[in-house]
Amino acid sequence: MKHSWKSSRFLVGLFLGAVALLYLFPVFWMVTTSLKSTGELYGYPPTLVPLRPTLQPYRSLLMEKGYGQLIRNSLVINLLTIVLTLTLALLINYPLARLRVSARAGRAILNGILAIRFIPGIIMVIPFYAIILTVGLYDTIWSLVLIYTVFNLPLAVYMLNGFLREIPIELEEAALVDGATRRYAFLAITLPQLSPAILAIAVITFALSWNDFLFALILTATPAAQTFSIGVWRLVSQFQILWNEMAAAAVIATMIPILLLVFVRRYLLAALTFGVVREKA
């Protein structure tokens, strides 16, 4: 074992170096492409670094092609989704954690909600689309707010459930014994302790809604309600593809969730695995 130590160390280095390159390069290529002028795209061989870096692709998207509107739609939809998701998650979790709800009923509610996470989007969206059409919400931001809330709820409920269990019930109960109302005890004692959890859920809900493509593709049709990911896709499905603008759109689409999630990265893994995996702080 000893004699192969050096060569195995070299192999490990080579392997990890290759992996790092495979993860760096696509991102690098996207960013560098987004900074090229349209003329430079057609040169051969392709340039690694833009000869004359320009922000023209971004300007064209945001100023001329109305992508600012799409970003605004996404922001409004995602913020409304956060509010609705958190409200519903709190309404579900508070009674389960603090009031007498039978263990069986509690389990049934939580399992039912977890099951939503495994409904393939396409299965849900077909009848949803038919219903949305008849109630007149097609191509409005509300259709997306509703379905994003549905699909973010399992995660929010599970995360909140975990956090609520960690907050000692005694504090709240002491207040109740001293004559505080339940509402006061919740708002003044429990809610402040939940705020990091609520922030984490909000950010992750935002990112997952921002990342959606399928629902927005089916439930919206015009820039009045379309989201940014539809904008990214529109550039791909065009007859003549402008690689620099497509890359610029992808940069914007990627940067926003990255910037947000850096703040709550500790919770990301817990969110993606329903609290089964917790990272050490």
Add this chain to the structure above:
Amino acid sequence: MYVRRRGDSLLRVVLLAPPLLFLLSMVVYPLLFGIRMSLTDYKTGQWNNFHNFVRATQDSLFSDAVKAIAIYVTVVIVIEFLLGLVLALVIYHNIKSGWLKALFYFLFLIPLVTPPVAAGVLFRLMYTPSYGIINYLLQMTGLIQKEILWLSQPAPAMFAVISVDVWQWTPFVFFVLFAGLQAVPKDTLEAAAVDGASGFQRFRLIELPYLRPLMLLVLILRLADTFQVFDHVMVLTQGGPGTVTQFLSVYIYKVGFKFLNLNYAAAASIMVIAVVILIFMALNRLLRIAEGGEANEA
């Protein structure tokens, strides 16, 4: 245990009613409505004797979609799982420097939060024949003579869509298993090494038992998600060439929104849901096991 208040049982109902009503109207009702749609004709809206289901069993495009997704799911999960496991082990046991660890942490975080549509764009920028860098690099190094039409030839197209998934989600497997490795007691590993256990023996006998529940979790989550792959396929190939990458979601989408037969699409998707229910039942059991394990540790 609980402090009881007068009005608590009423409060319980008042609080739980709105979310449960929401779920009833937004989840249960649409699903029931979908079943109804699947049993009726798309033109007349009349009951049509399971015609949509019969049609699905005879539809060669549907069976193509099933075949395509079976290949995709199998290949993607095997690669992601093995690669993620190897990366977790190699990085955990070999990288001691803090900043290198941080570098990999950050590199692997990016794909996890990248919108799948953007991940598709990322790779389209590299695979495309005219501007793509991959063909250029392969030709420059002499690995290929003629350029490969990555997105319009059957095998390369399948390779391309698989590569995006592997790039994006191997880090997820890595993170989960890496977190699992941290729970393995270090002194047990060291004692085994002193006693002469080989690296593989240490993995199989000491680390594997800790990782097993997490492995199951990761496999089930990846299974549920790869099964419904859609976004980056629409960016890269839109199901082509032919039906090579026309996975279930893509095919159902086309039936519903290109051929405008929502009822047939609903029937096809209901045939899919049986599989999903099985996946969920497995996960449910697993979560219970995992929770039990956690409780024992505490």
